[in-house]
Amino acid sequence: MEDIVKGIGLLLEFQNILLILSGVLIGVLVGALPGLSSPMAIALLIPFTISLDPVAAIAMMAALYCAGTFGGSITAILINAPGAPPAVATALDGYPMAKNGEPGRALGLAAVSSVFGGIFSLIIFIFAAPLLAKLALEFGPAEYFGLAVFALSMLASMSGKSSLRNLISGLVGVLIGTIGIHLTTGVERFTFDIPDLEEGIHFVPVLIGLFAVSELFKQSEKLNAVVERIQAKALRLPSLIELKKLKYTILRSSGIGTFIGILPAEGSTVAAIIGYNEARRWSKDKDKFGKGSPEGIVGPEAANNAAAGGAMVPTLALGIPGSGSTALILAALIMHGFRPGPYLISETPEFVYAIFGAMLIANLGFLFIGLVGAKFFSLVAFIPKKLLWPAVFIFSMIGSYSFASSMFDVWVMLAAGLVGYFMDRHGFSAAPLVMGLILGKLVEESFSQSMIIHDNNFFALLESPVVLLFFVLTFLSLSSPFWTRYFSKK
Amino acid sequence: MKNKENASNSLGALLNKSDTIIAIILTLIIAFLWFETTKFEKVPDLFSNNIPPEMFPQILLIIILGMVLIIPFEHIFLKKSGKNIDSSRKNPVEISTIGTMIILTAIIASSQILGAALTIIAVSISLPLYWGERRLKVLISYVVGFPLFVIVLFNVILGVHFEPGLLDLIKN
Structure with missing residues (x-):
């Protein structure tokens, strides 16, 4: 309890509250702008938050993450163009409801269910994270290696066209992590006699390139796309009677979202799709789905926001990111000198509770912003792309450069952008690469340490039941496309 | 002659052209990187705790290569689950x-x-x-x-x- 009070105390400084609210505002804005996303905004923000107090920096990013998930639903509902992938399922019923003349009601349902989903997952977070961390304190290098391998295998089921390509992207990320001087031996690896590579490739320019610059190239293909817009005058909160009717859908989706968020590598998009499908499966009015069903809005919205909170559990308790955005928050934590994992919770619990508080404020903040600014945010989506994307590129350049005052990083950003564009064209997702890059050090360190402990006998690792469990889970995760097809045929 | 043509046709149906090119490019990159790992400075076993600096990258390269070799055939499995890997690349780069x-x-x-x-x-x-x-x-x-x-x-x-x-x- 004392830690919770301390954590809230850390947040209650004027500067921190201001930064959290700025994070919410930026989150809703980038969520509402098609093409911009919260991972991209977090990637752009990281270099500028280095000089901030760690609590303020991480709280701002966590707030942006929560709000960005909701922001995506604004454009999904008003212009049928999800501002962020997790809002794809919201568009299925949100847009028809808006077209039927009830855009304010659709936005209100999305906002309230998002807030509920978000707060639900935070309550689970506050109990689950310390428990998970306590368990993880017993982990040795072998167990961590097993966990990291399991997390990498979960990349296969991340959203994207192909599990195989997700896995390749993830492993390429781990491989990029090996560039630079090997910590144990001091040997240079893949540096090609370039001094800038001796310290390895920094996360920041790669993240900015993959998320922002590659998206700029994609957007340059559809600069003149015309979208039909529905004007929302204000957000209309649902009545108590309506909420009563929807309570089971919201609760179910919040549970689903939190659970999926906790699974390593599973993000809000998967949660939203499952939340939508389950809302439809349990609904008494299945025929209304696709035509503006309220359940079709609250189902995915509660799930995707709950997943955002859920994804913070493995990120903070184990140091294993739960989604693309949390992978970036993890990178930011590392840059601020923290070692994400069980020690973060056992040694600095007040810091973790401060992040929890920031996410709570963010959840309430975007409801308020939605209430007063729905009209404004519905207009934001119409900022001309021809002016918006040059601005994104300028922020990307400054962000990459300012991190280490190095032009080399700007080139890395551009190269990552080009590679990211062609990866996407050929079905390789960027998010697994980022997660691989961030997990890379953990995988190699834990692998090396376990091999040393077990006298280079790989099979000796399996003597630990926890490692065995993770390897079984890895096998199940990798073989899931086969057995799910087998069971669905039956 | 006809048999040969049939064989090449069935091979054509098995392989996805774009993915085959990607697999070839990635294999060449992997080969180049493997060659690079052989040039890493040698460290005495005692100093490296029997885990030489090239070991981990080489393990990764082997696993990636194994996966890359499946890519040209992956379109067959994806089609079965209703996914079309060519949809995002059917038009040339603008x-x-x-x-x-x-x-x-x-x-x-x-x-x-x-x-x-x-x-x-x-x-x-x-x-x-x-x-x-x-x-x-x-x-x-x-x-x-x-x-x-x-x-x-x-x-x-x-x-x-x-x-x-x-x-x-x-x-x-």
Whole structure:
């Protein structure tokens, strides 16, 4: 309890509250702008938050993450163009409801269910994270290696066209992590006699390139796309009677979202799709789905926001990111000198509770912003792309450069952008690469340490039941496309 | 002759052309990187705890290679689950995208000469113009207003060091 009070105390400084609210505002804005996303905004923000107090920096990013998930639903509902992938399922019923003349009601349902989903997952977070961390304190290098391998295998089921390509992207990320001087031996690896590579490739320019610059190239293909817009005058909160009717859908989706968020590598998009499908499966009015069903809005919205909170559990308790955005928050934590994992919770619990508080404020903040600014945010989506994307590129350049005052990083950003564009064209997702890059050090360190402990006998690792469990889970995760097809045929 | 043709046809159906090219490129990169790992400095076993620096990258390269070799055939499995891997690449890369890539590469290449402020102005002018923005009032206010905002925010308020570049030469 004392830690919770301390954590809230850390947040209650004027500067921190201001930064959290700025994070919410930026989150809703980038969520509402098609093409911009919260991972991209977090990637752009990281270099500028280095000089901030760690609590303020991480709280701002966590707030942006929560709000960005909701922001995506604004454009999904008003212009049928999800501002962020997790809002794809919201568009299925949100847009028809808006077209039927009830855009304010659709936005209100999305906002309230998002807030509920978000707060639900935070309550689970506050109990689950310390428990998970306590368990993880017993982990040795072998167990961590097993966990990291399991997390990498979960990349296969991340959203994207192909599990195989997700896995390749993830492993390429781990491989990029090996560039630079090997910590144990001091040997240079893949540096090609370039001094800038001796310290390895920094996360920041790669993240900015993959998320922002590659998206700029994609957007340059559809600069003149015309979208039909529905004007929302204000957000209309649902009545108590309506909420009563929807309570089971919201609760179910919040549970689903939190659970999926906790699974390593599973993000809000998967949660939203499952939340939508389950809302439809349990609904008494299945025929209304696709035509503006309220359940079709609250189902995915509660799930995707709950997943955002859920994804913070493995990120903070184990140091294993739960989604693309949390992978970036993890990178930011590392840059601020923290070692994400069980020690973060056992040694600095007040810091973790401060992040929890920031996410709570963010959840309430975007409801308020939605209430007063729905009209404004519905207009934001119409900022001309021809002016918006040059601005994104300028922020990307400054962000990459300012991190280490190095032009080399700007080139890395551009190269990552080009590679990211062609990866996407050929079905390789960027998010697994980022997660691989961030997990890379953990995988190699834990692998090396376990091999040393077990006298280079790989099979000796399996003597630990926890490692065995993770390897079984890895096998199940990798073989899931086969057995799910087998069971669905039956 | 007919048998040979049939065999090549069935092989053609098995392999996806674009994915085969990707697999070949990735295999060549993997081969090159493997060759690089053999050039890593040798460290005595005692010093490296029997885990030489090339061991981990080599394990990764082998696993990636194993997966890469499946890529040309993957379209068959994806089709069964209703996914079309070619949908995002059926059209060639747009000229506007290639042009954007060239412009941005050129701007970054010249940024050390131009300096930060002129680079920001160059991006603000060139991209909207290239993408077809012709409203003069909008363009002028953007080219003046946005770089000014960026310079004040990052250079003056946040203290990010901006290389003066050409502006320094002009000043002197």
